[in-house]
Amino acid sequence: MKVLVFDPGYGDVKCALVDTVSGEEPRLFKFPTLVARARGGLDFGEGSGEIFWAGEKWLVGEEAARAGRVVSTTTDGFLERYLPLLLVRALLESGDKEGVDEVVIAVSLHDWPRREVFERAAGRLMVNDRSYSHRVRLIPQGYGIWLETLSPWDGIVVDIGFRTVDVLVFVDGKPDGRRSFGVAGMGVVDFISEAAKILSAKARVEFSPGEVAHFLQEGNPVFRRFGVEEELKSRAGEWSARLWTSLIAKEDFSRAMALLGRVVIAGGGARFFVKPDEETAVDMQVLDEEPEFANVRGFALRLLEGGGEEE
Incomplete structure (x- = not known):
């Protein structure tokens, strides 16, 4: 199968x-x-990568990033x-x-x-x-993520996505729907949007958050070229602190963390998440290998x- x-x-x-x-x-x-909607251009025989759907031609993924004018994902x-x-x-x-x-x-x-x-x-x-x-x-x-890192033990999975953060709490080897939650607007887009503004201002070219997220993950040298690497590191630390403060302010999260003692930070946002400086009474693991x-x-x-x- x-x-x-x-x-x-x-x-x-x-x-x-x-x-x-x-x-x-x-x-x-x-x-x-x-x-992005496919636009006309010169045909050099390299293949267009166009997908015909819903009566229109589209570009998806890297092809859309190269073409520009992408549909906002936010x-x-x-x-x-x-x-x-x-x-x-x-x-x-x-x-x-x-x-x-x-x-x-x-x-x-x-x-x-x-x-x-x-x-x-x-x-x-x-x-x-x-x-x-x-x-x-x-x-x-x-x-x-739980299957890969915690199973069969109990614990908390914090999956940091682009727009959303999903907190899945496992009790007795099963997800607990009463304590688990997802929040829109707390994802790594907070940091990525700042990075997009900083890069756009320096380069004098408008870059969308989706494009900048792609640049960051592929290690694009555009950040070094415009001298914004250190500023982005600082903004990543500030975003991480805001996110962690927001999570521990939620009673369900703090209670589950105190009772279960294990937290795994994963998802694409884990690449940019900086562990809190203060000591915590939990075992926190931030996945660093293709999270x-x-x-x-x-x-x-x-x-x-x-x-x-x-x-």
């Missing part, structure tokens, strides 16, 4: 392609959550609107012309109450005059262990 574990964030789309029959290691890949409803386009881009990159048997979608806890919208949008797709059909399974954001893949990686590996099944 072939499964695509699909984590559509507001900064990047993270994917793991699993073949439970061959048992090979999952193939991990990602692309920026950037979409508006409400972005993922619901463009999920089919992002999913097809992932299926095309998987390289499997026959598609997959199942798509597992990680849904932010902020979006979890309306998760049926994601399920409907992903179930049957018509793109590039081709139909894609597969089973759809939804998992709460952070579940794969943005932790969610899909953990779930994909468990699928392999279970022959395609994971409850």
